[in-house]
Amino acid sequence: TAMPTTNSLILRNGSLLDTRAGAIVGKRDVVVEDGRIAEVSESAGARDGVAEINLGGKTLMPGLCDAHVHVIASTPNFPQLLTWSPLYTAARASELLRDMIDRGFTTVRDCGGADFGLARAVDEGLLDGPRILYAGHAISQTGGHGDMRGPGENWDECCCCAGLGKIADGVPEVRKACREEIRKGANFIKIMASGGVSSPTDRISSTQFAEEEVAAAVEEAEAAELYVAAHVYTARAANRVLRAGVRSIEHGNLIDEETFDLLKENDAFLVPTMATYQALASEGVEAGMPADLVAKVHDVFEAGQETAAKAYDAGVKMVFGTDLLGSMQRHQLTEFAIRSAFQSPAETIRSATVTAAELFNEVGETGEIIEGARGDMIVLDGDPLADIGVMQDPDRYLKLVVKGGTVMKEALN
Numbered sequence: 001t002a003m004p005t006t007n008s009l010i011l012r013n014g015s016l017l018d019t020r021a022g023a024i025v026g027k028r029d030v031v032v033e034d035g036r037i038a039e040v041s042e043s044a045g046a047r048d049g050v051a052e053i054n055l056g057g058k059t060l061m062p063g064l065c066d067a068h069v070h071v072i073a074s075t076p077n078f079p080q081l082l083t084w085s086p087l088y089t090a091a092r093a094s095e096l097l098r099d100m101i102d103r104g105f106t107t108v109r110d111c112g113g114a115d116f117g118l119a120r121a122v123d124e125g126l127l128d129g130p131r132i133l134y135a136g137h138a139i140s141q142t143g144g145h146g147d148m149r150g151p152g153e154n155w156d157e158c159c160c161c162a163g164l165g166k167i168a169d170g171v172p173e174v175r176k177a178c179r180e181e182i183r184k185g186a187n188f189i190k191i192m193a194s195g196g197v198s199s200p201t202d203r204i205s206s207t208q209f210a211e212e213e214v215a216a217a218v219e220e221a222e223a224a225e226l227y228v229a230a231h232v233y234t235a236r237a238a239n240r241v242l243r244a245g246v247r248s249i250e251h252g253n254l255i256d257e258e259t260f261d262l263l264k265e266n267d268a269f270l271v272p273t274m275a276t277y278q279a280l281a282s283e284g285v286e287a288g289m290p291a292d293l294v295a296k297v298h299d300v301f302e303a304g305q306e307t308a309a310k311a312y313d314a315g316v317k318m319v320f321g322t323d324l325l326g327s328m329q330r331h332q333l334t335e336f337a338i339r340s341a342f343q344s345p346a347e348t349i350r351s352a353t354v355t356a357a358e359l360f361n362e363v364g365e366t367g368e369i370i371e372g373a374r375g376d377m378i379v380l381d382g383d384p385l386a387d388i389g390v391m392q393d394p395d396r397y398l399k400l401v402v403k404g405g406t407v408m409k410e411a412l413n
Contacts, residue, residue, distance in 0.1 A: 007035040007375065007405035010044060010052040014060030014379065019353040019368055022346030024383065027057065032375035032405035040371060053412070055379055058399060061349070062367050063106025063130075063376035065356035066332065067271050068250055068321030070164060071096055071132065072113040076280075076289040076325035082163045090118060090127075096329055097122065097129025103332055103394050105130045106376035106403045107356075107366055109187075111229060111250060111323070112138030112164035116185040128408060131376075133360060135190035135229065136181035137166035139174065139217065141208050165192065171216045174209070178220035187360075189221040193230040193246075194237035204254075204300060207237045211244060218245040227361075229271075233300055235259050242266055248359055250321070252311075253277075253304035260314040269359045270316050272308040273323035275335040277301040280328070287326045309342035318343075319359050320352035333392045345388040375405035379412070 009032045016028040029044035030037060046052070074092035075081055081089070093114075100108060108130045119132040168177040178189050193214065195206040209217075214230075221228045227247035232238045235256040238249050242262040248269040252259070255270075263270055279287075281301055284294035312318060320339075322332050339348045353367035360366060365373055379400035382390035390397040401409040 008033045008047070008050045009375070009402065009405045009407070010047065010050055011060060011377065011379075011400075011402070012044070012052055012054045013057055014055040015057055015383075016040070016369060017059055017061035017349075017385065019062055019350055022344075022350065022385065024059070024385065028060065028369075030060065030369060030377065032402070035375050035404035035406075037369060037371055037373045037375050040369060053400070053407075053410075055400070055412070058412075059380040059383055060369065061378055061380070061384075062353045062369055062373075063378050063401065063403060064104045064352045065107045065109070065320065065360070065367060066100070066105050066130075066322055066352070067109045067248075067319045067356050067359060068111050068273050068323045069100070069108045069329075070113050070323070070325060071100075071108065071110050071118065071129075073164065073325045073329075076284065076287050076328070078164060080288070086117075090121070093118060094127050094129070097127055099329065100332065101129050101401060101403065101408050102398075104378040104391075104398050104401055105332070106374075106378075106401070106408075107131045107133065107360075109321075109356075109360065110134040111190050111231075112136075119185075130403070133187040134185075135188050136184055136186045137177070138164055138190040138192055138231070139168050139177045139181075140165045140192040141213070142167055142169050168213075171212055174213045174216045175220055178217050182220065182224045182226065186226065188226050188247075189217055189228045190250075191217050191228060191230050191241075191246075193241045194232040194234060196231060196233070204233050205236075207234075207240065211240060214241050214244040214246070238262075242268055248319070251300075251304070251323070253300040253307055255307055255311070257310075257314070260311055260316050263311075263316045264314075268317075269319050269355075270308075270311055271319045271321040271359075272304060272311075273321045273335075274304050274308060274338045275331050276323040276325065276328070277304055278334065278338065279324055279331045283328060287328050289325070305338065305341070308339070312342050312347075317355055317358070318351050319356045320348070333394070336388050336391045340388050345385050348388060349384060349391075375402060377402045 011030045031039040114134040121127045195204045229248040230241045230246045234254045280297045357367035
């Protein structure tokens with residue numbers, strides 16, 4: 001098979017997985033022109049100068065989306081990350097990005113750390129990786145989940161070094177922080193609205209930001225036709241930000257039935273990130289996270305899986321996310337296995353395709369193989385609707401990755 005060098009391509013004889021219907025709908029040819037799907041048919045005509053790949057009846061489906069990543073987090077030790085040069089950070093990120101595309105992820109939503117430069121480098125083909133939707137810096141209060149200073153430390157933020165968060169206190173500072181990230185091209189705003197595992201001075205049970213500060217962030221995002229994602233664990237933290245208009249709840253391990261109702265009433269989304277807790281519990285210290293912070297994982301690990309199952313049963317819209325850090329990012333596909341305990345394969349695949357696209361405000365552009373959508377597709381040697389396990393072993397089952405009509409990985413022979 002000739003490897004295409006442009007963003008136009010014809011894929012023939014693929015068993016098309018319709019993610020919205022949750023079914024294999026038959027053999028199809030797909031034509032991509034200038035990075036977009038131009039035709040989906042039972043028999044597409046040839047195009048002059050456009051390479052063709054015969055899929056031999058293997059499963060053809062949209063590229064995957066991960067709605068919660070940190071592509072610059074080559075270490076889970078965030079204070080150490082703050083000492084790194086941006087150039088070194090980008091070099092380390094390039095390996096993580098390459099690994100993500102090799103697993104079949106063609107779009108990722110970075111919830112703190114990535115910026116316009118890294119996203120542009122991927123868009124221009126300078127780095128291989130999935131398309132990055134980014135928040136820039138996640139916005140945190142002093143002493144919040146984005147404040148990496150220990151109890152005895154008092155250093156100022158470094159404007160030249162890498163990092164995932166930015167500190168803002170009070171409504172004017174929150175507004176300015178949001179406007180700065182919007183100015184730099186952010187696709188959404190991320191706020192830290194409760195305590196977390198990786199921050200040294202807060203409790204997981206704490207709420208963060210006053211209600212008027214959360215409202216200010218939501219107002220700034222909506223003014224720019226964007227939305228706010230909020231890091232939260234508890235029901236108390238989640239319910240107050242949902243009432244303020246936050247669109248997605250990240251993690252949400254300790255939310256309750258009232259939160260489920262608010263999520264549905266507000267047409268909001270839950271992004272559980274269960275893979276990261278499983279990885280942190282087993283190898284967080286080895287990967288570089290301080291032991292006292294890893295100990296916080298056990299407060300949310302088992303509860304998170306139970307809560308996600310209850311949220312699914314309650315009809316909450318759930319999106320695929322992992323939040324893995326450092327060397328633990330190799331476990332990205334284990335999220336499929338964890339969710340299989342309470343979701344059907346079709347629903348889990350939707351969470352990483354069409355439901356993710358809805359959260360991203362990209363319905364019709366991402367997560368489906370339809371005319372006009374991005375030419376992002378993967379090919380599997382197996383049926384993931386019958387066995388979700390084929391999603392979890394890319395070395396064995398993932399045979400082709402196409403992003404914007406360009407082949408990123410090919411193992412069909």
